[in-house]
Amino acid sequence: MPVIEVDQLARSYRSGSRFSRGARTEVEAVRGISFEVEPGELFGLLGPNGAGKTTTIKMLITLLLPTGGSARVLGYDVVADPREVRRRIGYVFGGDKGLYERLSGYDNLRYFAELYGVPPREQRQRIAELLDLVGLTGKEGQRVEGYSRGMRQRLHIARGLLHKPDVLFLDEPSIGIDPVGARELRETVAALVSTGTTVLLTTHYMFEDDELCDRIAVIAGGAILAEGTPEQLKSRVADGHVVEIEVFDGVDDRIDAVRAIAGVTSVGVESSDRSQLLVVRTAAAAQVTPAVLAALEGRSLGRVATREPTLEDAYVELVRDA
Amino acid sequence: MTAALRIFFFGGITSYRALFHWLTPWILIPTFIVEPIFQVLFFAFVGRDAGVGDDSFYLIGNAVQFAAIPCLFAMGNTIGNERYTQTLGLLLASPARRLPLFLGRALPVIINGFCVSLVVLVLGALVLRVHIPAEAWVPIVGVLVVTSFSCTGLGLATAALALRVRETAVLSNIIIGILIVFCGVNVPLSALPAWMSTISYVLPLTHGIEAARDLAGGASWSAVTGLVATEALIGVVYAALGMAMLFALEVESRRHASLELA
Numbered sequence: 001m002p003v004i005e006v007d008q009l010a011r012s013y014r015s016g017s018r019f020s021r022g023a024r025t026e027v028e029a030v031r032g033i034s035f036e037v038e039p040g041e042l043f044g045l046l047g048p049n050g051a052g053k054t055t056t057i058k059m060l061i062t063l064l065l066p067t068g069g070s071a072r073v074l075g076y077d078v079v080a081d082p083r084e085v086r087r088r089i090g091y092v093f094g095g096d097k098g099l100y101e102r103l104s105g106y107d108n109l110r111y112f113a114e115l116y117g118v119p120p121r122e123q124r125q126r127i128a129e130l131l132d133l134v135g136l137t138g139k140e141g142q143r144v145e146g147y148s149r150g151m152r153q154r155l156h157i158a159r160g161l162l163h164k165p166d167v168l169f170l171d172e173p174s175i176g177i178d179p180v181g182a183r184e185l186r187e188t189v190a191a192l193v194s195t196g197t198t199v200l201l202t203t204h205y206m207f208e209d210d211e212l213c214d215r216i217a218v219i220a221g222g223a224i225l226a227e228g229t230p231e232q233l234k235s236r237v238a239d240g241h242v243v244e245i246e247v248f249d250g251v252d253d254r255i256d257a258v259r260a261i262a263g264v265t266s267v268g269v270e271s272s273d274r275s276q277l278l279v280v281r282t283a284a285a286a287q288v289t290p291a292v293l294a295a296l297e298g299r300s301l302g303r304v305a306t307r308e309p310t311l312e313d314a315y316v317e318l319v320r321d322a
Numbered sequence: 323m324t325a326a327l328r329i330f331f332f333g334g335i336t337s338y339r340a341l342f343h344w345l346t347p348w349i350l351i352p353t354f355i356v357e358p359i360f361q362v363l364f365f366a367f368v369g370r371d372a373g374v375g376d377d378s379f380y381l382i383g384n385a386v387q388f389a390a391i392p393c394l395f396a397m398g399n400t401i402g403n404e405r406y407t408q409t410l411g412l413l414l415a416s417p418a419r420r421l422p423l424f425l426g427r428a429l430p431v432i433i434n435g436f437c438v439s440l441v442v443l444v445l446g447a448l449v450l451r452v453h454i455p456a457e458a459w460v461p462i463v464g465v466l467v468v469t470s471f472s473c474t475g476l477g478l479a480t481a482a483l484a485l486r487v488r489e490t491a492v493l494s495n496i497i498i499g500i501l502i503v504f505c506g507v508n509v510p511l512s513a514l515p516a517w518m519s520t521i522s523y524v525l526p527l528t529h530g531i532e533a534a535r536d537l538a539g540g541a542s543w544s545a546v547t548g549l550v551a552t553e554a555l556i557g558v559v560y561a562a563l564g565m566a567m568l569f570a571l572e573v574e575s576r577r578h579a580s581l582e583l584a
Contacts, residue, residue, distance in 0.1 A: 013579055014578075058411075058579075061415050062415065062576070063411055063414060063415055063575075063576060064576055064579055065576045065577050083417050086415060086416060086417040087417040091412065091415050095408075097407060097408035097409075098407070098408045098409055098411075098412055099407065099409070100336075100340035100341070100407060100409065101340075101407065102339065102340050102341075102343075102345075103336070103339065103340045107336060107339075107340075110336075111332075111333065111336045111337075111340070112412075112416070114325075114328050114329055114332055114333050114336075114418075115329065115333065115413070115416040115417075115418040115423070116416060116417065116418070117325045117417065117418075120328065159412075
């Protein structure tokens with residue numbers, strides 16, 4: 001039986017104040033999505049900001065009622081049996097907040113251990129295990145206000161695991177963490193999954209999903225655009241390739257010309273301090289490099305490279321078409 | 323101890339430590355000792371100069387009233403600040419039973435209100451040389467406990483609004499003003515317009531202040547039990563109203579997404 005069953009789940013909000021002159025509008029944050037997560041699976045919800053990822057998680061952890069469809073976690077309906085769902089799940093979100101700054105890391109964990117009904121005689125050992133797992137042993141006596149962002153995020157993870165949840169919801173857990181911290185976090189998540197914990201992870205970092213997830217659903221505009229393993233998603237663009245050209249003196253005025261070249265499926269630009277990187281995705285068997293270079297004639301060019309598509313390319317294709 | 327009792331006691335104290343941001347000597351001492359003493363002195367000297375009331379009247383009125391400051395603001399902080407720390411969503415996503423979870427937060431607040439009231443009463447009596455009979459102190463302490471409880475009940479009702487609105491301190495300030503004017507703190511109820519004194523009877527403080535004044539004036543405990551019981555009943559009603567609001571607003575937050583999570 002799937003651990004998470006989502007069937008035509010929908011949620012709309014009313015925006016605007018009832019006291020303001022402007023008309024109140026209905027915003028559909030999640031538009032009838034469906035997916036299932038199997039036991040022990042690490043399932044990724046991948047999408048841009050505002051895609052509906054957090055709204056979906058809020059409904060699954062019982063903080064928000066759906067306006068349509070249904071969802072069950074471990075067989076319990078998130079609307080009808082919220083307390084049964086809450087007992088069995090953990091929830092961790094990214095960012096600086098969500099901890100009691102004036103309390104020590106240990107007291108934060110102890111308080112949530114009480115809220116989740118961890119028996120008093122088990123609390124000390126459980127907290128010690130988790131502090132060890134997230135690398136905060138020896139720091140637990142410090143007030144959280146003195147913790148770095150990475151330490152806070154690791155404490156969040158420990159908090160979410162106190163009651164040994166069957167399912168862990170991770171809502172953009174690596175947001176704002178430095179690369180080393182993010183790598184450690186991914187290792188922690190991978191270790192959790194290896195112990196049998198089912199994880200639903202939302203992120204907009206492709207490499208995170210690519211490295212960690214068994215399956216991914218790409219979500220944008222409140223709808224699921226594609227679902228599958230990272231390899232399956234990559235295969236959607238695998239028969240094409242990607243040309244990257246470094247341009248030093250501006251490329252914005254040539255994008256339309258590049259886009260018009262036969263065989264080009266999409267064009268993106270990544271800007272840095274010194275240059276812009278033109279990313280041209282092509283259809284299968286298309287040899288577009290000479291035509292692209294011709295379109296950039298007169299510009300100061302740097303590195304020109306051709307590579308295989310990544311999950312990010314598949315994601316960009318999907319989200320661009322949404 | 324059961325899980326619910328542990329959440330009530332341990333959880334209540336932890337929330338108070340975590341979220342009541344006045345718990346630093348730089349705020350605590352001026353707010354809970356210095357300012358109340360100045361307020362007592364101000365009204366006592368105004369009363370002396372105007373030839374109305376005696377020092378005891380103003381001392382007891384203001385000392386008891388000062389229980390309301392921590393009871394309203396600390397209660398508001400321990401629930402409202404969950405929004406600022408963005409722990410409110412985590413709290414509501416937990417399976418913890420709501421009654422001990424929120425009611426437990428009231429316990430340290432009651433103790434805080436009682437301590438402030440007692441300290442102001444003792445220091446004020448020493449500074450103003452107000453004589454309170456030795457046998458009256460124990461029953462007055464009882465009145466202060468009950469009054470702190472009733473003020474905390476009102477605090478719980480206002481704090482519940484934190485599940486719907488971001489700012490509860492503004493409301494607490496307004497309520498403090500209402501309590502000072504309506505509850506006979508510095509003006510006898512008999513001197514208030516009839517409609518104001520009528521309202522005062524459903525507010526915390528009114529009966530507690532009257533009971534404490536009667537005790538300081540030589541009345542026996544049995545003579546004030548009616549007042550004390552009424553004060554306690556008012557506290558129970560407001561606390562029940564607060565819990566009902568917390569339950570209702572939690573349901574509403576799930577329906578209308580009124581919580582800020584992250």
